[in-house]
Structure formats: C-alpha cells, structure tokens
Amino acid sequence: MEKKVEEAVQTVLQFIGEDLDREGLVETPSRVVRSYKHLFGGYSIDISSLFKTFEAINDSYDEIIVLKNIEFYSMCEHHMLPFFGQAHVAYIPDKKVIGVSKLARIVDAFARRLQIQERMGDQITSAIMSNLKAKGAVCVIEASHLCMRMRGVEKQNSIMMTSSLKGVFLKDPSSRSEVFSLLKH
8 A cells, every 4th residue: 555655646746747756756755655654643543542541539520621732733634734733622520530641642643634623623522522421521723724824815824713512511601611711721
C-alpha cells in the first residue's frame, strides 16, 4: 500500500508541474507516506483503550472537571488542508474519573483523522459519555482553517468555534452556564 501512496504523490507532483528528478523532491513521496502515518494515526487508535478510569472521590461526585487549551492539528476532509487550534473538554463524572492526560489523547485521536470540526467535537463528547458513563460532557473547539486562509475566501483572521454538549449540560441550564463560565477564565 505504501508504494501505491508514493506513486500517487508522484502523480500529484507531476500534476502541479514539478520535476520528479529535482533534488529536493526525490525523497518527497516516502516522506509524505511517513508524514501521513503520523497525521492520520487516529484511525488506528482504539478509543475505548484511552479510558483508564479511577474511582471518583465519592459516589455522589457532581463537580465539573475541565481541561482547557488542548492544542490539536487536524486535516479538513473537504480539501485535505490543515485546521488547528484548541479544544476545551469538560465532563461531570458518575462513579469514575479519567486521567487528565487521557482527555488530551482523546482529542488527538479524533483530530488525527480527516475531519470536520463539528464532528470532531461530537465524537469527543460521545466517547466520554459512552466510555465513562459521565453525567454530561462538553467540547468547545476554536480553530483556524487553512482552507479559509489559503484558498476560497482567504480570510486570514477567521476563527471557527463549535460546541458539543451532552447529558446534563443539555438539560440543566445552570450546569451549562457554570461550564461556560469556567471555560471563559
């Protein structure tokens, strides 16, 4: 399969008018394959394996846990151009909590796929709800899309914001208000 991808990269290089024998491009197809393995590594991650849990402080734990400013890089599925920014993830546990680094790993696992920002946030909150059995989950994403900056409308300072809310954050206005207040600080 790697050989086919290298050949496809060669085809793209020829399409844009490049010389495949140019010194700087000779190893480009194999470099692109290695790069894609990393950039799209999220497809090979078993999301449920990221949920190493611990017992919550007590059975009625109902406080919000927030991890802000999780930087990520992803690739737009429409143009295969990067989008990048920060994700802010919050949840209210039921009986189990997750290690804080695992929240960042969950964001990375979904970011390292061809994506749209809206789906990525929903995948993150859905994974928290189903694997952690949380009372509620939130993911707010702020991102810059190079498909907006480099081509199309070419708006250099545009930032897209999306939110995905599940569970108590959808049903209880005071919980929703509290989590958004925490995210502002």
